[in-house]
Amino acid sequence: MMYSNKLGRLMFGLRGLEATSARGAFQRAAARSGFSWAAVRKQRTLWQQRMHQTGGRSAVHTTVDPGEVKRFQLLANKWWDEEGEFAALHAMNDLRVPFVRDNLLNVQRERHPGQPLAGLRILDVGCGGGLLSEPLGRLGATVSGVDPVEDSVRIARLHAAHDPDLRDRVSYRACTLEELSDEEQGVTQFDAVVASEVVEHLADLDTFAICCSRILKPGGSLFITTLNKTNLSYALAIVVAEQLLHIVPRGTHDWEKFISPVELECLLESNGFLVQSVQGMLYNPLSGAWSWTNNTEINYALHAVKQDDEAEAGSTTPGGHNEAAHS
Numbered sequence: 225m226m227y228s229n230k231l232g233r234l235m236f237g238l239r240g241l242e243a244t245s246a247r248g249a250f251q252r253a254a255a256r257s258g259f260s261w262a263a264v265r266k267q268r269t270l271w272q273q274r275m276h277q278t279g280g281r282s283a284v285h286t287t288v289d290p291g292e293v294k295r296f297q298l299l300a301n302k303w304w305d306e307e308g309e310f311a312a313l314h315a316m317n318d319l320r321v322p323f324v325r326d327n328l329l330n331v332q333r334e335r336h337p338g339q340p341l342a343g344l345r346i347l348d349v350g351c352g353g354g355l356l357s358e359p360l361g362r363l364g365a366t367v368s369g370v371d372p373v374e375d376s377v378r379i380a381r382l383h384a385a386h387d388p389d390l391r392d393r394v395s396y397r398a399c400t401l402e403e404l405s406d407e408e409q410g411v412t413q414f415d416a417v418v419a420s421e422v423v424e425h426l427a428d429l430d431t432f433a434i435c436c437s438r439i440l441k442p443g444g445s446l447f448i449t450t451l452n453k454t455n456l457s458y459a460l461a462i463v464v465a466e467q468l469l470h471i472v473p474r475g476t477h478d479w480e481k482f483i484s485p486v487e488l489e490c491l492l493e494s495n496g497f498l499v500q501s502v503q504g505m506l507y508n509p510l511s512g513a514w515s516w517t518n519n520t521e522i523n524y525a526l527h528a529v530k531q532d533d534e535a536e537a538g539s540t541t542p543g544g545h546n547e548a549a550h551s
């Protein structure tokens with residue numbers, strides 16, 4: 225199923241949503257997911273309580289969780305070991321690279337045979353060693369990777385330097401999304417932002433969503449892959465993958481930071497995005513391969529588009545329903 229309909233899985237605390245746009249996002253998300261209105265109302269009440277406690281603002285203004293930075297610092301020399309700690313991320317390229325490419329090609333009119341993403345500027349937030357930045361660069365995009373872990377950025381630079389085709393196309397900086405967005409102040413805007421397996425490591429998702437919106441061109445695409453907050457994701461991503469099979473190092477994930485597609489969609493829609501598609505992803509630990517699935521209970525990929533203010537006003541019906549197609 226695309227979205228879980230069990231109340232027990234609606235354990236999300238809704239963070240930093242603006243009241244009016246959140247209502248529309250709830251309505252659309254609930255309509256597509258089959259949630260009961262009682263569940264939606266319950267979540268809205270929870271969110272309103274939280275907003276009241278924080279004076280309507282998010283309590284934290286940095287995406288950086290120092291514990292996460294420390295954890296990835298210790299793994300920085302492992303990025304390009306295809307059979308090591310990051311093997312599942314290497315394998316995920318089989319799904320996420322075509323996901324980004326095909327959705328961008330759907331939005332883009334110009335065609336560049338052999339270099340389908342030529343002319344597009346992509347920001348890879350939480351790029352790590354550049355596992356996703358590199359293939360996107362090879363498809364012709366100009367990719368900027370940012371990550372707060374300096375050693376990861378150093379490894380990413382070193383690795384990209386081995387491929388002459390990437391030298392002018394992929395660049396990396398040790399910084400956060402919020403630092404970049406503050407510096408740029410709208411000067412450089414990206415055609416797409418990718419944050420793959422990153423949001424579950426951030427301290428504050430409101431800041432993340434606000435900065436993504438600032439740094440993207442109107443009509444630009446945001447691609448996120450992450451973990452759902454379900455009982456099953458706890459069992460598989462933490463108990464099985466970390467504690468039993470050691471597919472990823474123990475302590476990599478904190479279930480409290482996982483986020484359901486509905487909550488993520490609410491957050492993005494309250495920050496001027498319209499979610500185009502949400503697709504489940506399944507990892508097979510025996511084959512080491514990923515496949516697409518309609519079930520989003522564990523991992524999922526999301527594509528959202530930053531709305532043009534004027535276009536948004538024109539395409540929203542009085543009932544608050546946008547006409548965009550969803551899959």
Ligand SMILES: C[S@@+](CC[C@H](N)C(=O)[O-])C[C@H]1O[C@@H](n2cnc3c(N)ncnc32)[C@H](O)[C@@H]1O
Nearest residue numbers: 287288296313350351352355373420421422425
């Ligand atoms: C699981 S790894 C994913 C790396 C890369 N996106 C990939 O899929 O190959 C998570 C990455 O997020 C980075 N990260 C942690 N906190 C971050 C923050 N506040 N802003 C940006 N990146 C962050 C970590 O340093 C790490 O490189």
